[in-house]
Amino acid sequence: MKQHYQRIWQTVQAIPYGKIASYGQIADLAGLPGRARLVGKALGFVPEQMVVPWYRVLRSNGQIAFPSGSAHSTLQTGLLQEEGVVVLNNRVKLRDFQWQPSLDEMLFTLQY
DNA sequence: CCCCTGACTATTC
DNA sequence: TGAATAGCCAGGG
Numbered sequence: 001m002k003q004h005y006q007r008i009w010q011t012v013q014a015i016p017y018g019k020i021a022s023y024g025q026i027a028d029l030a031g032l033p034g035r036a037r038l039v040g041k042a043l044g045f046v047p048e049q050m051v052v053p054w055y056r057v058l059r060s061n062g063q064i065a066f067p068s069g070s071a072h073s074t075l076q077t078g079l080l081q082e083e084g085v086v087v088l089n090n091r092v093k094l095r096d097f098q099w100q101p102s103l104d105e106m107l108f109t110l111q112y
Numbered sequence: 113c114c115c116c117t118g119a120c121t122a123t124t125c
Numbered sequence: 126t127g128a129a130t131a132g133c134c135a136g137g138g
């Protein structure tokens with residue numbers, strides 16, 4: 001379990017600047033297929049010192065997981081837009097911004 | 113063991 | 126697009 005969190009944080013760190021990934025996508029890359037919800041949970045427990053771009057993780061349809069207008073959603077939107085990611089109505093166009101990991105990027109996430 | 117709660121998803125209409 | 130619906134799975138009571 002805690003080992004899983006480590007893998008998840010590490011995988012999220014592999015998302016490139018200006019790109020986004022879905023919870024399920026991160027779960028798959030972290031070797032935890034079917035555990036998208038666990039990814040969300042892990043992101044809620046990121047250690048303070050560790051820098052993890054949690055805001056680059058969205059739902060499978062491109063929506064921000066937090067309710068539109070909430071403080072979290074607003075913060076996430078701001079951080080994404082700083083990186084050039086366009087956010088409209090609490091949602092991002094996956095076709096334009098979803099991360100498509102190359103083979104070596106995927107292999108990298110396999111490191112323990 | 114049962115029940116409930118999520119930073120979730122795929123499917124269907 | 127949006128909304129309802131069924132699964133899903135780790136954690137905690």
